[in-house]
Structures are given as structure tokens and as C-alpha cells.
Amino acid sequence: MDSFPLEIIKQKKILVIGDLMLDRYWFGEVDRISPEAPVPVVRVARREDRLGGAANVARNIVALGAKASLLGIIGPDEAGGKIQYLADEAGIDPFLIQDQSLHTTLKMRVLGRQQQLLRIDFEYPPQASALQMLDEKAKALIAQHDVLVLSDYAKGALTHVEAMIAHAVECNIPVLVDPKGDDYARYRHASLVTPNRSEMKQAIGHWHSEEELSELAQLLRKKYALEALLITRSEQGMTLFNEQGCFHEDARAQEVFDVSGAGDTVLATLAVAKAAGLDWPQAIYWANKAGSIVVGKLGTSIVSAEELL
Numbered sequence: 001m002d003s004f005p006l007e008i009i010k011q012k013k014i015l016v017i018g019d020l021m022l023d024r025y026w027f028g029e030v031d032r033i034s035p036e037a038p039v040p041v042v043r044v045a046r047r048e049d050r051l052g053g054a055a056n057v058a059r060n061i062v063a064l065g066a067k068a069s070l071l072g073i074i075g076p077d078e079a080g081g082k083i084q085y086l087a088d089e090a091g092i093d094p095f096l097i098q099d100q101s102l103h104t105t106l107k108m109r110v111l112g113r114q115q116q117l118l119r120i121d122f123e124y125p126p127q128a129s130a131l132q133m134l135d136e137k138a139k140a141l142i143a144q145h146d147v148l149v150l151s152d153y154a155k156g157a158l159t160h161v162e163a164m165i166a167h168a169v170e171c172n173i174p175v176l177v178d179p180k181g182d183d184y185a186r187y188r189h190a191s192l193v194t195p196n197r198s199e200m201k202q203a204i205g206h207w208h209s210e211e212e213l214s215e216l217a218q219l220l221r222k223k224y225a226l227e228a229l230l231i232t233r234s235e236q237g238m239t240l241f242n243e244q245g246c247f248h249e250d251a252r253a254q255e256v257f258d259v260s261g262a263g264d265t266v267l268a269t270l271a272v273a274k275a276a277g278l279d280w281p282q283a284i285y286w287a288n289k290a291g292s293i294v295v296g297k298l299g300t301s302i303v304s305a306e307e308l309l
Contacts, residue, residue, distance in 0.1 A: 050300045213231075
């Protein structure tokens with residue numbers, strides 16, 4: 001495999017549209033059980049906020065050397081302000097639509113001795129007026145970028161995803177989608193859709209052999225006119241289905257520490273590789289390498305271009 005095409009990637013600009021969230025971590029020590037209930041008492045020693053969801057995809061794209069624009073919806077609250085601040089700090093170009101009635105999606109994790117003890121999610125759907133503003137901004141931005149990435153966490157930002165894909169196709173811009181749910185008609189004409197193993201089962205049902213998986217995956221791909229379909233399969237690696245057939249990369253991770261955000265890293269790597277002009281098997285090679293690195297890190301993390309060189 002040729003070296004990671006960093007110099008070409010540096011010239012590329014990628015637009016990420018999707019569900020924004022703030023990942024909040026409270027790290028502490030556990031040395032006793034509460035007298036009030038049989039639960040551990042965590043004495044919080046450190047707090048950390050990280051970009052999550054579509055924002056983590058954009059953060060990974062910047063870390064890999066490309067320019068990233070980020071379009072999504074936040075609320076007029078502390079979490080929304082933190083997403084804006086962290087995006088600016090990471091070197092992302094943020095286009096954040098503020099929904100005055102929305103509480104920004106927040107995932108709060110409590111960790112003791114590097115183990116996640118509890119996760120609390122705050123999430124609410126955006127209003128129609130905010131979605132309309134997002135859709136209008138998307139139409140204005142898509143043609144100014146080399147690749148469009150759609151990060152769907154089913155929080156509502158991609159309610160009108162079909163129109164975004166149609167406009168990108170008109171502009172001859174490749175579209176990469178991290179999907180959610182089983183309605184793949186929404187992603188018709190995308191260049192690449194990247195379900196994980198459980199998401200693929202939602203879409204096509206259980207399979208009993210690699211041959212059956214290949215047949216069902218190709219049927220799904222052709223039904224919705226997808227250029228390629230990539231299934232990320234955890235310890236089984238990742239498998240690509242396209243017009244040329246099936247291409248598989250075995251998993252490389254020596255030690256899996258935390259899989260949260262790994263799909264974002266894989267998607268970001270695919271996007272920069274596609275922007276640089278690599279074919280899908282080459283892109284999958286680099287995405288698999290990046291994914292194997294990020295699962296060895298704690299929490300929502302990134303992989304830098306230097307780690308791939």
C-alpha cells in the first residue's frame with residue numbers, strides 16, 4: 001500500500017452535516033459503596049468535554065490533515081456554547097444553527113478507575129424552523145466542498161437527508177453516510193453507506209454465511225443505487241460491497257479499550273481518502289488502520305495523520 005496521501009489531503013475541504021452532541025466525562029475514584037443505596041460513590045477528580053456525533057467526525061477530519069466544515073443544530077445553552085468553542089479550538093469551520101427551544105444533545109459519562117460506570121443522555125428533537133435553516137445552509141455549502149459526509153445519529157438533524165444527497169449528486173460531490181435505522185431509501189444514490197454489524201442486521205435481517213451476507217448486501221446496494229456499502233464488523237474487520245464484488249480487511253486492533261467514537265474515525269478516514277482520489281479498497285485500508293488505533297484510546301478520541309504515516 002502506498003503511503004498516506006497527506007499532501008493531497010491538506011488541499012481538500014470536507015463538509016460534515018449531522019447530529020451534534022457534547023460528550024462529557026467525569027473521571028473519579030471509587031473507594032466505597034453509598035450508605036443510601038448499593039451503588040459506588042465516585043469522587044470526581046477531573047472533568048473533560050469532547051466533541052461528539054457529527055462534530056467528532058469533523059474533529060477527526062481536521063486531525064487527518066483536511067479542512068472540515070461542520071453544519072448542525074445546537075441549543076442556546078452551555079453545551080451548545082461548548083460545542084462552538086471546541087469546534088473553533090479544533091480548527092473546524094462551524095456553521096451551527098441555533099434552535100431557541102432546543103437543549104443541545106449531551107452524553108454524560110461517569111468513570112471510576114478508567115471504567116465507565118454510568119451514562120446519562122439528554123436529547124431532544126429540533127424544531128421545523130431550525131431544520132429549514134439547516135437545509136437552506138446545506139444547499140449553499142455543498143458545492144463549495146470536495147466531499148459531503150452525513151453523520152446520522154437519529155437525533156433529527158438529517159430529517160431531510162434525501163434532498164441533501166440529491167443536491168450533492170447534482171453537484172457531482174461524493175456522499176458518505178453513517179446510517180441509522182433500517183430505512184435505506186433515505187440514503188438513495190449515496191456514494192458509500194457505512195453500517196456497523198448490528199445496523200446491517202436491522203436493514204437486511206440475520207445472515208447465516210458470508211455468501212448470504214454478500215447476496216443480501218448487494219441486493220440492498222443495488223436497490224438504493226449505492227455506489228458502495230461498507231459493513232464495519234468490530235473484531236471481524238470490515239467488508240466492502242460494490243459493483244466489482246466484495247473486498248474484506250481483517251481487524252488489526254491488538255487491544256480494544258473503548259469503541260465509542262470509532263465509527264466516526266472510520267468515516268472521517270474514508271472521507272479524506274476519497275477526497276484525495278483513492279479507490280474504495282485503498283480507502284478501506286486506511287480506515288481500518290485508523291479504527292484499530294482509536295479503539296485503543298479512552299472515550300471519544302481522534303487519530304492524527306502522523307499516526308498513519
